[in-house]
Amino acid sequence: MITAPARSILFVPGDRPERFDKARASGADLVVIDLEDAVLPERKAAAREVIHDALAGLSDPRFVVRVNSLDTEWHAEDVRALAGLSGVAGLMLPKTERAGDLSALQAAARGKPLHALVETVAGVLNLAQLVTAPGLVRLSFGTVDFQADAGIDGDAAELDAIRTQMVLHSRAAGLDAPVDGVSTDLSDDAALARDTDHARRFGFGGKLCVHPRQVAVVNAAFLPSDADVAWAQRVIAAIDGAFGAVAVDGKLIDKPVVDRAKRLVAMHRRYATVD
Template identity: 45%
Template sequence: MVSLETLRAPLFVPADRPDRFAKAAASGACAVVLDLEDAVAVEAKDAARAALACDFTDLPVLVRVNPAATPWHTADVEAAAALPFAAVMLPKAECPDAVAEVAQRAGRPILPLIESARGLAAAREIAACANVPRLAFGSIDFCADIGCEHLRDTLRSVRLELVIASRLAGIAAPIDGVTTDLSDPEITEDDSRHARSLGMSGKLCIHPRQIAPIRIGFAPTAAERDWAARVLASGDGAVAVDGAMVDEPVRLRARAILANAG
């Protein structure tokens, strides 16, 4: 069973399309996220909630509820509590107390989506909440909230802050937001490598064709594996490998690379 801490490429599926649930589970995704929020039109919210299910797969099934400020939120959380979901994904997470309240009401782990300036300001407190195994980044909504462009350089410090918040709280590294461009799998792979370079360890996906590129992007390259093997074969103390000094912090990095190579 895949744990919430190691989810690499969870796949969103509109919760009002139960005909797609099993297909999503068979796509190679590590988990399925039934989406009650952005993927569902207002007039279909109630039908989507009624269609929720977990019995179509052995993979972890998560549910993304509607935000607390919406009229569907309470019913969504009640529905999440009634089924054996692996976790509840909470959009527009901005307040640690609100996150804790949803966790208590749903009786499930919470994956808070950091999607606003307020959410970012509270990210360290949210990450430290009980029953929060991981943060996720809602990069599109975040850019809309602060009025910036959805560019790597613009969002670099935000991604780093989520990594730092997670590390300080002792939880798994965060999940990056979606890549909206589906035209070329190399775009998704490149975005994944960028997120990995900053310390993130997974990426939300919106189409099955993104799963393989995400897995590739977060996996160590052959050159990285070879380097790590040489570093760990170099012995103890301070030595030179490929003309560069190697000591224990470098070996820690090498061990992490090989641990993620499996």
């Protein structure tokens, strides 16, 4: 099971069980089996049974299930049937808009960690309250649906103000760094790497993926570069036992710089054990 916050979060349709193990073997840190958008209404009940049978016997969970939203006829049965399975590492709630949404889910989730998919204007406006919900471990940004709801055309600089809010509210609440939305162009790895690096620089810790080919690019983009790790190691070595002002590469270092260096080294070690 992944103990570091997941970088790559790969969606797989809940009615395609032949893809579950392939998704797990893709290198994705976490796999979201989707009962919502990826499954047609007439197939949702059957998909729920498929997921139950596939995950009931697992002892090393890497799967989160995106259940249907609270206002649907399928939500309650999704949670009842799947929350207690050993192979379910958590539940993701789509269209999360308020802390009460998660409180209602948490009461039935049997202690499973909760992931909130924020994809509406109401969800963003309620972030300060939403992040206080019991059981919540992480926010994910549903950029495509949010653009449609907000009437915003573009998912880069157009959404950066929202990204900042999600990072700050997550940080204040002690949640894992949030997860950025999908990049829909499956053929452009360079654009995906730029999108992921953009999210990382804004303080995000992961990215949603819609195809296995995206996983390796996303994982690599969240790793500190060799140059950054080497710099961080020089900083840590320089302060070991030092008194007074210390310079590294000709620049004075202070506590914030040292803290950043320690975070980089810790991240490098953490994900090296995962990869």
